[in-house]
Amino acid sequence: MILEDQYFLGYRSAEHERLQAQAEDFQSEAAWLFDQVGPLDGKTVVELGVGPRGCLDELARRVGPDGTVIGVEREAESVELARKFVVDRTLDNVDVRHGDARATGLPGDSFDLVTERLILHNVPRPEEIVAEAVRLARPGGWVAFHEGDRVGQVCDPPAESWTRLMDVLKRYADRNTIDLFVGRRLPGLLRRAGLVDIQVRPVVYIDHEPGHPRRVVLADFAENLRDRLIMSELITREEFDDLHAALRRHLVDPGTTVISHLYVQAWGRKPG
Ligand SMILES: C[S@@+](CC[C@H](N)C(=O)[O-])C[C@H]1O[C@@H](n2cnc3c(N)ncnc32)[C@H](O)[C@@H]1O
Structure with missing residues (x-):
């Protein structure tokens, strides 16, 4: 099954809640x-793909009462x-718009900062x-972008349920031309798009304590x-349900350590 322009993570309400918690994190x-x-005081900022929250509060605080933040999101429930x-x-300087990050309809050459987090590794054609x-x-x-790359996402001790489900994902x-390893491509994507002074920071987490x-x-x-x-017939219902239950048990086990995927923060300036 290939769905045109699919968003990898889907839109269950549990996913909205996960994104809200993750934004806090x-x-x-x-x-x-x-x-x-x-400093962003008084500046104009666009955040693409804000989901149910994104960085809107952090950006609103930074631009202050004389600045403006526009959030763009394509899924109606996330917009709401x-x-x-x-x-x-009470983020009075923020306007959330229902739209497509590929064609926002906003004016070009206009914003002091354009940012996004974790869209590219979930969609085709980043x-x-x-x-x-x-x-x-x-x-x-x-x-300034914050992206993901699944290199190095592992658990210890290893588990069959992890390996098999990771492979299926x-x-x-x-199949759907979504690059789960796009983080490593981010500096090159920014450079080829014409940015200069590009810098990069890797972020990774090692979660050894239960509960996170x-x-x-x-x-x-x-x-x-x-x-x-x-x-998609990549796995049967029975195998999925068995593996998924086994994976959850393994991941909540206090003896298991999880290393997150690599996050890549990259930022650069438009010449001029
Ligand atoms: C993983 S979520 C991250 C949400 C938010 N950026 C954050 O980090 O908290 C990715 C979001 O990008 C949105 N998205 C995906 N493709 C988009 C597009 N073409 N235009 C606007 N939003 C898009 C999804 O609907 C989803 O809400």
Whole structure:
């Protein structure tokens, strides 16, 4: 089964909740990345693919009352959740728009910062989103991305359920031209899109204590994809359910350590 322009993680309500918790968890990494582009007071920022929250609160605080943050998201329910987040937090300088990060319809050469987090490793044709980000940035403005690469995502001790489900997920992504290893391509994608002064920072987590939601992320992702994997005939329903239950048991076991995938933060300036 190949779905045109598929979004890998799907839109279960459990996935929305996971993204909200993850946004909280990534707060310090987001802050670090935005520190690299200098003060944003009074500036205009676009965040692409905000999901139910993204970095909207961090950006709103940084641009202050004289600045503006536009969030763009293509899934209607995420847009509603992000708008609710904006109202609940009284983020008066934030506007969440329902739209496509590949063709936002926003004016080009206009924004001081264009940012996104974790869209590219979940969709086909990442270069189109990079091109739109660069188009939106003003000459001299910044583009700052935070992406994923599944290199090095392992558990210890190893488990058959992990290895088999990881393999099925990778084969499914390949079939749908989604690059789960796009993080390593990020600096090159930014450079080819015309940015200069590109810098990169790797981020990785080692979760050895039980309880952190990141430990079970592979099981969460597999669950998001369950029906699509079965329909694709990459795995039977029975095998999936057995492996998935075994994987969850393994990941919540206090004796298991999980090393996250590699996150790649890369940022650069548009010449001008
Ligand atoms: C993994 S989530 C990350 C959400 C948010 N950036 C964060 O880090 O908390 C990726 C989001 O990108 C959105 N997305 C995927 N393709 C998109 C596109 N072409 N235009 C706008 N949003 C898109 C998805 O709907 C999803 O909400």
